[in-house]
Amino acid sequence: MNAEPVSRRARPAKAPLSRDVIVRTGLEVLDREGLDALTMRRVAQVLDTGAASLYVYVENRDDLMAAMLDEALGRVALPTDGSWQEQLQTLVANSIDAMSRHEGLALVALGGIPTGLNALLVMDRMLTIFKEGGVDDTTAAWAVDLLYLHITAAGAEQAAYNTRKLTPAEHIAEVRRRYAELPADRYPMVTTMGDALFSAGDRDRWAIQVLVNGILATAAHPVP
Amino acid sequence: MNAEPVSRRARPAKAPLSRDVIVRTGLEVLDREGLDALTMRRVAQVLDTGAASLYVYVENRDDLMAAMLDEALGRVALPTDGSWQEQLQTLVANSIDAMSRHEGLALVALGGIPTGLNALLVMDRMLTIFKEGGVDDTTAAWAVDLLYLHITAAGAEQAAYNTRKLTPAEHIAEVRRRYAELPADRYPMVTTMGDALFSAGDRDRWAIQVLVNGILATAAHPVP
DNA sequence: CGGGTCTGACGAACGGAGTTCGTCACGAAC
């Protein structure tokens, strides 16, 4: 199995390792082969090196995934056109989209205050938009918190959906059957409202609209 | 290290294994020792058996965690007093609370349509409350979707917070320092709005209020 | 131009995880 050792001089020149190429390679592996395949060994293999070499540039697997997340967030398009509410909605939608394109990445963002440079760029942009819209500072701050939470959650949900084995239609049909079979006395609504529960429509856009409308209707009350 | 084999007759009578005791033991281990300690081996050890024995009642670790999640959701108190909006807010808050009490459990709920019996009970209750409030079916269905997403996300965030090593104050101080050190030209808001960004107050309750207000202000538009 | 030093890459190994397989002890049935 072992190829005999080849002088490094003899084999084709190799691009030097760096944090950046490791992170980008990680994203490639994640997108091409899924979350389960995202192991230190696999990433190293693609880079034609050993897993141990990665640890010079990356603290551990969590650190790598956090870096990958921020790299993905760096690709979010920042909107410039439209009213401030339209810009906000587009920015949120773009962020969800960016996260949902990489299985499992959104999960690492959950439960942590964002500290990545690109994540903070998105946050800063949101705060600017709120300021343009005349929203007071405290409400804007709390709103960005809430929106970031929604972005990670919706991103994770979308990603899970994109990666599912079954087609959405098959999966929905199965769940719907399960709902219908529940005891009607304990689950009166779930068994009855099938049509509404599974109705089609742009739920993602609606959710963002709900958040924006709700924020505008609800002032924050900081404790002094 | 190995104790010599003892006849099972000789050692104290053991409660028989069952899916239920395994799930409850899993929750105990999770709460007492954290997510990292929640291994099949550890759960089996607490039950004084081998890991292989668990697989008779549980498909795999994911199945176990899903069952633990539903068990946790079974302990959500369903409110009965107050206006429908108050009931809704309390129910959402109680659900977040239940999830946040067990590190990492909320993460398994993310990205999946709820199918557990107790999860569906909570959903059914929400739908009933919306119906009492005169919300149309489609909006109610989409709203429950959104609220469930928020519950899982907020639960995960709270749980991560509860389990952090540093005290909240220390952690916030550190992040705040980091924010302040960012280049002001690229991050004008983040560097400036520290006071607002870290302002205290009941953000969780505010977030729920935002969602409810937003839902009432935003009709769903299903595609026929 | 040559030798010494220093840095980064890497093979091998460690501990521990999830899961599977074959065996065996126990209780019930006849």
Added chain:
DNA sequence: GTTCGTGACGAACTCCGTTCGTCAGACCCG
């Protein structure tokens, strides 16, 4: 008392993240 089936379980397999010690190559100084 013998047989039989069910469920518990020990051991092993594979693969993971991570660490340690070694070594080749690049660079610098004389």
